[in-house]
Amino acid sequence: MTDPVISLKNATVTVGNQTEILKGLNLDIYPGDFITVLGTNGAGKSTLFNTISGDLELSAGSVFHQGKDITKVPAVKRTSFIARVFQDPKVGTAPRMTVAENLLLAEKRGSKRTLRNRRLTAEKLDHYRELTAKMGNNLEDRLQTAAGSLSGGQRQALSFLMAIQVKPGLLLLDEHTAALDPKTSAQLMDATNHQVVDNHLTALMITHNLADALTYGNRLIVLNAGNVVLDVAGADKDALTEENLLEYFVH
Numbered sequence: 001m002t003d004p005v006i007s008l009k010n011a012t013v014t015v016g017n018q019t020e021i022l023k024g025l026n027l028d029i030y031p032g033d034f035i036t037v038l039g040t041n042g043a044g045k046s047t048l049f050n051t052i053s054g055d056l057e058l059s060a061g062s063v064f065h066q067g068k069d070i071t072k073v074p075a076v077k078r079t080s081f082i083a084r085v086f087q088d089p090k091v092g093t094a095p096r097m098t099v100a101e102n103l104l105l106a107e108k109r110g111s112k113r114t115l116r117n118r119r120l121t122a123e124k125l126d127h128y129r130e131l132t133a134k135m136g137n138n139l140e141d142r143l144q145t146a147a148g149s150l151s152g153g154q155r156q157a158l159s160f161l162m163a164i165q166v167k168p169g170l171l172l173l174d175e176h177t178a179a180l181d182p183k184t185s186a187q188l189m190d191a192t193n194h195q196v197v198d199n200h201l202t203a204l205m206i207t208h209n210l211a212d213a214l215t216y217g218n219r220l221i222v223l224n225a226g227n228v229v230l231d232v233a234g235a236d237k238d239a240l241t242e243e244n245l246l247e248y249f250v251h
């Protein structure tokens, strides 16, 4: 069987007065997995992402990347293979730079982010126009607009494109459509799905939207009190209903 992209073994995070917020969690993420992640507030979803990205150290257990132990590898080094999109449209883009400049900046994942010695050629602009047009929200007409002047939906679409500009080994989507109005959110979700599927990305997506969790992805996990309480894929996932899922939402 193929090696997992990321493996968490007995991942444990303890804070303050011995409070465990991840409790010996085990999870194997395989190439091409698109996993929707559900769970009550405080279940440990963001903590899970923080341990994968390296922003939070494990108190016990290990993280492996393609079989290599990366438990002690800092977040900054993991950006060469892990990309993340956050809930807040303001995070992830440089507000004073144009959309095109932001995309140019994102072309070198993991290395120092500078525009020195890099130029926006006509060829690049054509490529960015094509890329942004796929997001379905007229971002392609705003390539020369400062990111800070975009609508929330356009800015989030830009953050998303920047995250996948260089294909990441793993894409972490941290409620990336939650701050948007329902129509914009649905539209970005649809574009996200196309990009993940068409580019064979491996992705985890935290959402509180049960319908989205059921509709998208090949696999679904539910976290509760710092552990995975449901992990289903394929036909088992397809057979799930929102009522089934609610049974796992216990405080």
Ligand SMILES: Nc1ncnc2c1ncn2[C@@H]1O[C@H](COP(=O)(O)OP(=O)(O)OP(=O)(O)O)[C@@H](O)[C@H]1O
Pocket: 015, 016, 021, 039, 040, 041, 042, 043, 044, 045, 046, 047, 048
């Ligand atoms: N650095 C920290 N110190 C103390 N407690 C923390 C810390 N980080 C998270 N927690 C606690 O750990 C639990 C899990 O938090 P986490 O943010 O991972 O939950 P979540 O599932 O992402 O929740 P939400 O859906 O509200 O975003 C919560 O009870 C939270 O208050």
